[in-house]
Amino acid sequence: MNTQTEIAGITFKNPVMTASGTFGSGMEYSEFVDLNLLGAVVTKGVANRPWTGNPTPRVAEVYGGMLNAIGLQNPGIDVFMERDIPFLKQFDTRIIVNVCGKTVEDYVEVVERLGEEPAVAMLEINVSCPNVKEGAIAFGQKADALFSITREIKKHAKQPVIMKLSPNVTDIGEMAKAAEAAGADALSLINTITGMKIDIHKRTFALANKTGGMSGPAIKPVAVRMVYQAAQAVKIPIIGMGGIATAEDAIEFLLAGASAVSIGAMNFVNPYTTEEVVKGIEGYMEQYHIETLSELIGAVH
Amino acid sequence: MKQMQKALILSQRESASGIYDMWIETDLAAQAGAGQFLCIYPRDKSTLLPRPISICEVREDKKALRIVYRVAGQGTKEFSGYQAGETIRIMGTLGNGFPVSEAEGRKTFLIGGGIGVPPILQLAKEVRGEKQIIAGYRNHETFLKEDFDRYGKVYIATEDGSVGTKGNVMDAIAQNGLEAELIYACGPMPMLRAVKAYAAKHNIKAYISLEEHMACGVGACLGCVVKTKETDSHSHVNNARICTEGPVFEADAVEL
Numbered sequence: 109m110n111t112q113t114e115i116a117g118i119t120f121k122n123p124v125m126t127a128s129g130t131f132g133s134g135m136e137y138s139e140f141v142d143l144n145l146l147g148a149v150v151t152k153g154v155a156n157r158p159w160t161g162n163p164t165p166r167v168a169e170v171y172g173g174m175l176n177a178i179g180l181q182n183p184g185i186d187v188f189m190e191r192d193i194p195f196l197k198q199f200d201t202r203i204i205v206n207v208c209g210k211t212v213e214d215y216v217e218v219v220e221r222l223g224e225e226p227a228v229a230m231l232e233i234n235v236s237c238p239n240v241k242e243g244a245i246a247f248g249q250k251a252d253a254l255f256s257i258t259r260e261i262k263k264h265a266k267q268p269v270i271m272k273l274s275p276n277v278t279d280i281g282e283m284a285k286a287a288e289a290a291g292a293d294a295l296s297l298i299n300t301i302t303g304m305k306i307d308i309h310k311r312t313f314a315l316a317n318k319t320g321g322m323s324g325p326a327i328k329p330v331a332v333r334m335v336y337q338a339a340q341a342v343k344i345p346i347i348g349m350g351g352i353a354t355a356e357d358a359i360e361f362l363l364a365g366a367s368a369v370s371i372g373a374m375n376f377v378n379p380y381t382t383e384e385v386v387k388g389i390e391g392y393m394e395q396y397h398i399e400t401l402s403e404l405i406g407a408v409h
Numbered sequence: 410m411k412q413m414q415k416a417l418i419l420s421q422r423e424s425a426s427g428i429y430d431m432w433i434e435t436d437l438a439a440q441a442g443a444g445q446f447l448c449i450y451p452r453d454k455s456t457l458l459p460r461p462i463s464i465c466e467v468r469e470d471k472k473a474l475r476i477v478y479r480v481a482g483q484g485t486k487e488f489s490g491y492q493a494g495e496t497i498r499i500m501g502t503l504g505n506g507f508p509v510s511e512a513e514g515r516k517t518f519l520i521g522g523g524i525g526v527p528p529i530l531q532l533a534k535e536v537r538g539e540k541q542i543i544a545g546y547r548n549h550e551t552f553l554k555e556d557f558d559r560y561g562k563v564y565i566a567t568e569d570g571s572v573g574t575k576g577n578v579m580d581a582i583a584q585n586g587l588e589a590e591l592i593y594a595c596g597p598m599p600m601l602r603a604v605k606a607y608a609a610k611h612n613i614k615a616y617i618s619l620e621e622h623m624a625c626g627v628g629a630c631l632g633c634v635v636k637t638k639e640t641d642s643h644s645h646v647n648n649a650r651i652c653t654e655g656p657v658f659e660a661d662a663v664e665l
Contacts, residue, residue, distance in 0.1 A: 129630070130625075130629065130630065131629055132628065132629040136625070136627045136628045136629040136653075137627070137629060139410065139411050139627075140411070140413065152631075158640075158644075158645045158646045159646065160646045160647065160648060161631065161634070161646070161648065164621050164622070164632075164633070164634060164635075165621065165622045166622070166631070166632045166633075166634070167458075167622050167623065167624045167630065167632035167633075168622060169456060169457065169458050171455045172454065172455050172457070173457065174457065174458060174624060176624065176630070176632065178630070178631050178632060181631045181634070181644065181646060181648060183643070183644055183645035183646070184645060187645050324457055325454070325457070373457070373624075374457075375625065375629070376457075376458060376459070376624045376625040376626075376629075376630060377450065377457045377458065377459070378413075378450075379413060379500075379627070380413070
């Protein structure tokens with residue numbers, strides 16, 4: 109049985125990754141999960157300098173999921189290169205670094221710094237965080253803006269580039285095409301869905317940021333649909349995510365057209381989710397006598 | 410080391426209105442310290458996130474933990490219906506806990522307010538030296554008071570004046586003319602702000618235990634931060650993770 113998957117010429121031992129922002133740089137969860145078992149660790153978003161993030165409360169539970177408005181707090185690329193990359197290098201897994209910025213120049217600066225580090229397999233560009241006022245999602249909600257930033261980043265990137273797409277758009281296929289046309293090597297979707305919760309007892313917003321990004325099992329059908337639509341629209345590979353809790357969920361994404369999957373909010377609920385999904389996919393392949401994972405990718409269309 | 414495991418519920422009772430007192434069997438008791446907490450996971454899949462709940466007491470044989478919590482929402486409501494013999498999924502032990510050794514040879518206040526009272530019990534057991542335990546409640550339902558009586562001199566404040574000093578813990582300190590060289594405290598934010606101000610005024614050190622909405626409980630999600638005076642070595646910004654660098658902080662180091 110071959111669980112390998114390939115994205116932009118890079119081979120991953122299996123299609124299971126961590127979703128950016130839910131797994132730090134792997135340190136915290138390495139007490140629970142053997143990182144060597146994962147296809148890749150996708151890091152928390154990193155900017156050219158430290159970001160403080162949003163005021164608290166930053167998280168709230170909603171039915172079947174959660175809202176977050178962390179605001180991309182991160183220690184900046186210098187600390188990341190000195191601390192997080194050496195930590196991840198100890199493991200036999202691929203490193204994908206999520207990059208965030210407020211301006212095109214911010215993104216390019218980080219992309220160039222990461223170009224110095226051959227251990228970084230791919231870059232995931234966050235143009236879809238709904239929780240920061242400048243940059244980020246401003247680049248991810250209009251096809252022409254997405255096209256421009258993708259092309260600019262591609263000019264400077266040494267590693268293959270994954271553009272992480274927002275679900276908060278009218279036509280995901282159009283966005284996927286814009287990123288592909290600008291040279292993106294792969295897409296990842298979905299980022300969180302903008303939501304709101306009101307505390308009726310305090311008569312205030314549950315999050316200090318008022319709105320937050322919704323994740324968790326409740327968003328999975330939306331994510332599967334968008335992955336399918338994006339897969340129909342483009343030829344570049346897709347990393348699918350949004351509410352994956354089990355191997356069965358992950359297989360839905362693969363069948364919808366994803367070449368790999370990421371586990372996000374469920375890491376908080378069960379830190380062993382990633383490992384369990386890896387084993388569950390193997391079990392499914394065994395059950396249905398599937399020799400190579402690629403047989404599943406996009407098989408339902 | 411942090412572990413996720415299933416723990417057997419040994420007993421549970423409602424010890425005051427909406428306050429539940431549960432003993433669970435777990436080997437995590439061997440590593441548990443005062444001021445640390447557990448994440449407890451509801452079974453209901455619509456309430457996914459773990460509930461951070463402080464450790465109230467460690468059994469002498471280090472094989473069981475006591476938690477005392479308030480029903481505040483769907484998750485804790487579910488927990489309150491559990492019976493002895495059932496199991497719960499927990500992760501622990503989490504957080505830094507109170508630095509108890511600093512109390513040696515010093516006169517201390519151990520202050521708890523409301524649902525911040527429970528972690529003060531294990532603290533009272535661990536702290537050596539002259540302890541003055543000050544506990545604030547809403548009314549006559551002074552849960553854990555009998556337990557505290559075994560470990561130090563106890564002063565009670567109640568909002569309605571039904572027991573002890575009418576008012577809050579600071580009123581109890583004033584009314585009884587109490588003095589200390591070190592403070593440990595856990596309770597609602599207005600109480601912690603008052604403790605911080607009191608400590609600054611009297612030029613004494615105070616350690617306060619904070620709470621915030623959490624998602625992961627292990628330092629990965631950056632949901633539960635508190636503003637800090639200095640940048641810390643993990644975040645490199647003026648935010649520390651309550652679940653990991655805390656929940657106990659020197660009052661002087663955080664902005665409330």
